[in-house]
Amino acid sequence: MYTAKDNGKNNYTFYSTEINKDIVSRVVIENELRIAIEEERLNLYYQPQVNIETGKIIGLEALIRWQHPTLGFVSPSTFIPVAEETGLIIKIGDWVLNKACKDLKSLQDSGWNSLTMSVNISMIQILHKDLIQSVENALHNFDIAPDQLKLEITESVAMSQPEYVISKLYSLKEIGVDLALDDFGTGYSSLNYLKLLPVDVLKIDREFIRELEEDTDNITIVKALIEVAHSLNMTVIAEGVETKKQDEILSHINCDQIQGYYYSRPLPMNDLVKLLTS
Numbered sequence: 001m002y003t004a005k006d007n008g009k010n011n012y013t014f015y016s017t018e019i020n021k022d023i024v025s026r027v028v029i030e031n032e033l034r035i036a037i038e039e040e041r042l043n044l045y046y047q048p049q050v051n052i053e054t055g056k057i058i059g060l061e062a063l064i065r066w067q068h069p070t071l072g073f074v075s076p077s078t079f080i081p082v083a084e085e086t087g088l089i090i091k092i093g094d095w096v097l098n099k100a101c102k103d104l105k106s107l108q109d110s111g112w113n114s115l116t117m118s119v120n121i122s123m124i125q126i127l128h129k130d131l132i133q134s135v136e137n138a139l140h141n142f143d144i145a146p147d148q149l150k151l152e153i154t155e156s157v158a159m160s161q162p163e164y165v166i167s168k169l170y171s172l173k174e175i176g177v178d179l180a181l182d183d184f185g186t187g188y189s190s191l192n193y194l195k196l197l198p199v200d201v202l203k204i205d206r207e208f209i210r211e212l213e214e215d216t217d218n219i220t221i222v223k224a225l226i227e228v229a230h231s232l233n234m235t236v237i238a239e240g241v242e243t244k245k246q247d248e249i250l251s252h253i254n255c256d257q258i259q260g261y262y263y264s265r266p267l268p269m270n271d272l273v274k275l276l277t278s
Contacts, residue, residue, distance in 0.1 A: 029082050032068060037091055042066050044099050045266035048275070049118070049237060049259045052251050057276065059116040059150070061259065062100040063266045064092070084124050093125045094134055101142040101149065103269055112276060118150040118180060123157045126168050135175060146176030150201060154183045158197060166196060173198045180237075185225065195232055202229040206240025206260070213245050223253040230254070 036042055042064060049059035066074045083089040097119055104117040125131050139146055151172060158165055158181060169179055180201035181194075185208055194202075204225055211218045222238070229236045238250050241260030250258055264275060 026082060028071075029074070029079055030086055030088075032071065033066075033079055033083060033088060036066060036068070037088065037095070040095075041068075042092070042095065043268065044096065044103065045268055046103070046272050047259055047266040048264045048272075049116075049257050050263050052247070052255055052258050057263075058114065058257065059118060060104075060272070061118040061152070061266075062096060062103075062120075064096055065266075080122075084122055087124070089122050089124045090128055090130075093122065096120075097134060097138045098141070101138045101144050104144060104148065105142040106269075107273075107276075110273070116148050116150055116178070117144075118152050120152045120154075120182070121157075123153075123160055126153065126157065126165060127161075131168070132171055132175065135172065135177065139175070139177075147178060150178040150180050152180040152182045152201075152203070155181060155185075156183070159193075162193070162196075166198070169198050183239075185221075191228055194228070199234060201237060202234045203237045203239055203259075204255075209238050209240045209246055209250075209260070210242075212249050213243065219249060219253065222250075222255075226253055226255055 043066070045063050045065050046060040047063060048057040049061060050056065051058050064076055064080075066076075066079060068074050080089070083092050100117050100119050104115065107115055121131075135149075135151070138144070139149065153165070153169075172179060178200040179198060180203055181197060181199045182203045183205045184202050185205045202225070204222060208218055208222050208225075212222065226236045235256045237257040237259055238246075238255050239259050241247055241250065241258040241262045243262060246260075247258060247262055267275060
């Protein structure tokens with residue numbers, strides 16, 4: 001029944017062993033995820049965001065990781081949808097927010113005072129009534145300046161319920177946090193809609209960056225996106241930068257920051273500190 005509903009209204013689906021496997025897998029993930037939350041088995045890794053002119057790390061993006069004792073590494077693309085469907089994303093989101101702020105405070109106490117921290121926010125969290133209070137509590141509990149926290153939403157989230165999302169984003173802006181629009185270019189938002197969002201940072205999706213070296217049209221598109229973002233007083237971060245050539249092209253077309261394997265993979269806290277001190 002649920003499979004038929006996922007395919008749209010007035011559909012039918014025959015039972016198959018594949019459907020049964022998917023259901024069993026989902027139930028296992030849900031049950032194990034509940035245990036992981038309760039026993040604090042989830043981890044945060046941090047990927048540096050680098051100033052393209054100076055080459056210095058100026059920000060971090062918090063990325064959730066789950067290493068299960070028997071299932072092995074469970075991809076966020078596998079367990080995050082389950083967390084959203086079951087409402088577990090609220091607990092996970094609160095944990096991520098507080099853990100990221102706690103680790104940022106630890107870094108600040110060690111001398112890295114200018115770093116910012118980016119945390120992803122899902123649509124379920126946007127809709128939740130306690131989001132504003134949760135953000136305020138995390139900032140207060142760990143003594144983090146609001147402008148050192150960046151909350152990221154994807155373009156698809158921004159487009160799902162535009163009026164409500166814009167209203168919620170303005171409420172977040174009143175706290176003083178920065179807002180970032182992630183995966184830009186993968187959805188259907190118009191540039192006219194972009195100017196309505198109270199966004200400080202535009203993150204260009206890795207799909208555009210991947211083909212920069214082979215496709216001159218892609219360079220033109222990315223350059224145009226950067227120019228539009230700058231005209232709206234937004235900082236631009238290019239995601240998925242993996243080569244020196246990509247870095248050079250982005251520098252030439254005035255991108256502000258880059259993030260990707262060319263500089264660093266996402267790192268656990270201990271390895272991040274080693275990178276910062278190297």
